[in-house]
Amino acid sequence: MKPIRIITPTGHLGTTPLEKGSFERGCAQRPDYIIADSGSADIGPYPLGADRPASSEVWQRHDLEAMLVAARKLGIPMIIGSASDTGTNRGVDQYVRLIKEIAAQHKLAPFKLAAVYSEVPVSDLIHRVQAGETIAGLNGRPTADLALLKRTDRVVAVMGVEPIRAVLRDGADVIIAGRSGDCAIFAAPILNAGGGEADAYFCGKAMECASFCGEPFMGKETILGRVDSEGVFLTAMHPAQRCTPASVASHAMYERLNPFREYVPGGFLDMSRCRYEQVDEKTTRVTGQTFVADAETWIKLEGAGKVAERALFILGIRDPYTIANLDRAIDWTKGKLAERFGPVGGTYDVFYHDYGRGAVMGEMEPTPAKSPLEVGIVVEVTCDDAARAEVICHIAAKNLFYARLPDVKGTAGTAAIMSDEVLHARPAYEWTLNHIIKAKDQSEFFSTRFETIHA
């Protein structure tokens, strides 16, 4: 195969800005591609469900500008996956707009842009289930039924390599892709150059979070990946960072339940026999990975739906007696809520996040809290109706101020109120779909649009 060299400056384009120094060093290596992923499911279900970006457009533009200007100067393709955090059609269109604005600002020569869309209408999935297709649950989730789909506001399919390979073959200079597998955006050009699947997907797996595969720990620094007939080579571009066998191997297990397998549409990457070798100060070579093809193509679906409106209130408690009896005080306030609004968990719900006393780990906390000096409480109320959520949240918080405990000495208020107001939170959403669906081929759920960008 023809050796392929790729740089990636960020593991999640747009969250915080990429670092220019190592990016420029990467560009000076004259790579064949500049690639970055812009998505994450870590941000919770709200951005997908409500179709809003999680990142600031200031940083999205910053990173796209650095990458686009460099890619056009070098005359090489640029690939962005999972546009604007979630990869919805809105995200793709937003990034296409930014690319046009940046091209105009820098008076770039005309280039060919491909937008690859990955949103799937919920109605389409409902029809498929009614027609007998299976939407199988991942990670122990049950098969999706109509009730689950009806609770879902927005769905993206996660693309594999094929839609990206196709637009590269058709001459795309800039690819803005909807929701994409982390590996896929890197593996696609390597496969097009004649690389094997195992090396292509491994290179993607190692590079998807940029400098997270190097040591010491640094974010937003550029990594150079090379694939040739000798294996996969990963090189850190920051002067103080190295890719070592330990750093590359430990990244292989990052954010994954299993460090030996990476599932992609059409099979999985088997990393159980990988060999990691330091080949120079900053570079590790990886060989021994294999690819196990699946006769069927399954595409992952991510979906989110709105659960309720939400309101918050912030309190603090200093009285050691109240802190020692906080469960009783909370039970009392819940009882007062039930008297007026019906049972908690019925038409509304309330959560007392007791920071200092177990809020972070909750039921998973093995260590009983010692008596903290202070406890901070965020009262969270969810309810279908925003105005009612506000009323309930106000009472849910204020009743802690008036909590009735038998031996309380501070009878002028049992909580410190940071600001006497209910805070309007964005609505509560939930991840409804973490599922897979069988596809005819890897292109089934995706559509492509080409456009020539003239500054």
Place this chain on the structure above:
Amino acid sequence: MTTLKDLASTIRSKNAGVDLITFDIIFRDRDAFVRVRDSAVITPARVADMFRVPPADITDFVVFEPARAIKFTIRRKVPSGSPGERDVFGSQQYPPLFEIRIPD
């Protein structure tokens, strides 16, 4: 008494998708890794007990030699970011591991 935090260079937790939290215990020093691995004090049963989850909710448990790491994954009770969520990224669930005692 030696504890895990004395021997491991990285102890972390993080989402692995929206339904799981994965825990990585990584050793810079190979001898420390071998000592903890061979002590067999970190087991699926032990971590299930520590985090108060049923053993069936430990979905994976692996000793990963290339990274000198022990890795396990816990199923969340509800998906990340649902109402009442306390750790959207799953990034602050690891500290109880620090105090696991490792025999000499």
